Amino acid sequence: MEFWFLITVLILVVLALLARVVLRGAARLRPWGRYNLDVYRDHLDEVERDLERAIISAEEAGLLRTEVSRRILSADSAAKEQTNDSQTGPIGAVLVLAAIGIAAAVLVYVQQGRPGYADLALSDRIQAAEELRQNRPSQSNAERLTLADPTVTPSDDFLALMEKLRRAVAQHPDDLRGQTLLARNEAALGNFIAAHTAQAQVILLKQGNAQIADYARYAEMLVYAAGGYVSPSAETALTATLERDPAHQKARYYMGLMYAQTGRPDFAFRIWQDLLQQGVDDPSLTPLINAQIEAAAFHAGVEYTPSDVAASAGPSA
Numbered sequence: 001m002e003f004w005f006l007i008t009v010l011i012l013v014v015l016a017l018l019a020r021v022v023l024r025g026a027a028r029l030r031p032w033g034r035y036n037l038d039v040y041r042d043h044l045d046e047v048e049r050d051l052e053r054a055i056i057s058a059e060e061a062g063l064l065r066t067e068v069s070r071r072i073l074s075a076d077s078a079a080k081e082q083t084n085d086s087q088t089g090p091i092g093a094v095l096v097l098a099a100i101g102i103a104a105a106v107l108v109y110v111q112q113g114r115p116g117y118a119d120l121a122l123s124d125r126i127q128a129a130e131e132l133r134q135n136r137p138s139q140s141n142a143e144r145l146t147l148a149d150p151t152v153t154p155s156d157d158f159l160a161l162m163e164k165l166r167r168a169v170a171q172h173p174d175d176l177r178g179q180t181l182l183a184r185n186e187a188a189l190g191n192f193i194a195a196h197t198a199q200a201q202v203i204l205l206k207q208g209n210a211q212i213a214d215y216a217r218y219a220e221m222l223v224y225a226a227g228g229y230v231s232p233s234a235e236t237a238l239t240a241t242l243e244r245d246p247a248h249q250k251a252r253y254y255m256g257l258m259y260a261q262t263g264r265p266d267f268a269f270r271i272w273q274d275l276l277q278q279g280v281d282d283p284s285l286t287p288l289i290n291a292q293i294e295a296a297a298f299h300a301g302v303e304y305t306p307s308d309v310a311a312s313a314g315p316s317a
Contacts, residue, residue, distance in 0.1 A: 044068050046184055055177060060161060067158040068188055129263030136262060139222060139231040143193055146227035154189060162189070169198070176205045183221070192225035215241040216251055223254060230258035249275060253285050260292065265299035272296065273304075 044065065051061040137145075154162070162185060169178040183198035199218040203210040219237035223230055230238070235258055241251040256271035272289045280286050290306065297304035 041072065044072075050181070056181070063155075063157050063161050064185070064188075067154055070155070071188065126264075133258075133262040133264075136232065137229075139226060139233040142226035142229045142231050146225065146229075173201065174205060176202065179205060183217075187221060187224075192221050196221035196225055212241060212244045212248065215244065216248060219251065219254060223257075228257075230254055230261060234258070249280060249282055249285060253289065256289075256296075257292075260296055265296040266302075269293060269296040269300045269302055269304070 047056070047061055047064045047068070050056045051058065056064070165178065165182055165185065169175065169182045172178060179198050179201040183195050183202055186192070186195035186198060196218060199214070199221055203214050203218060206214065215237050219234050219241060222234035222237060226234070234254070238251045238255050238258070241248050242255065245251075252271055252275060256268040256275075259265070259271070260268035272293045275285065276289060276293070280289070294304060294306075
């Protein structure tokens with residue numbers, strides 16, 4: 001009787017937590033369109049830098065500004081619509097499905113489980129998580145399962161410029177400047193597979209002189225191309241970034257995401273909590289962490305509320 005009483009209490013607790021997360025989570029979730037906004041805004045800055053260094057002409061810079069600005073407006077509008085949809089979602093249906101899922105899990109356990117048997121040892125769970133990390137899907141497999149993110153149709157002038165750039169790079173694959181421009185512009189178009197392919201060439205062509213930003217950009221393009229999944233290839237790029245800059249915040253965030261996806265929410269929670277406590281320089285990271293850290297804490301068995309981080313971080317001035 002004690003076992004089933006405990007199970008009942010746990011079910012009620014889980015349902016209460018799910019209700020809390022669903023009711024509070026919508027305001028914190030960051031629409032996927034916001035990812036595109038970050039890419040496009042970074043791209044505008046890069047266009048200005050390339051123009052100042054005479055890497056591109058004034059005409060090319062004008063076309064790029066126009067196209068990227070159009071995409072910023074489109075992505076911002078899409079993100080607002082996604083936010084509104086998430087705030088008015090079918091909360092009741094989510095909770096009903098959660099209850100059904102829990103009931104089904106209990107039924108399966110009654111039929112196939114062994115009530116009263118000892119829990120799986122911590123060392124076994126850690127080993128299982130490591131096996132999951134080592135055997136998770138590759139980048140290419142994840143990309144095949146990722147749906148293309150709908151974007152605004154580029155202008156004819158921009159498409160003509162891109163075709164010209166692609167042909168030039170295909171004819172001169174060892175041209176560092178061409179590969180750099182191709183990676184940035186493919187990313188601006190949302191073609192992240194083509195973008196990370198070009199960015200890999202950028203790193204290769206720099207022959208050991210690649211910068212921290214090169215590896216970080218490559219890792220992020222891989223994650224975007226896989227729909228937010230941190231593949232082994234992305235993990236390698238993140239590791240290369242952190243070897244050169246252990247404090248790189250975006251790389252640390254994505255490394256935490258990798259742990260959350262591979263059964264180590266305890267590692268994810270520690271990384272994200274440290275980032276929030278230290279203060280995040282990139283404003284785009286804060287909502288991403290806030291949207292996931294409570295779930296990581298719950299699965300890691302840690303009592304956590306957002307106010308804990310705010311209090312420990314203290315005033316920034």
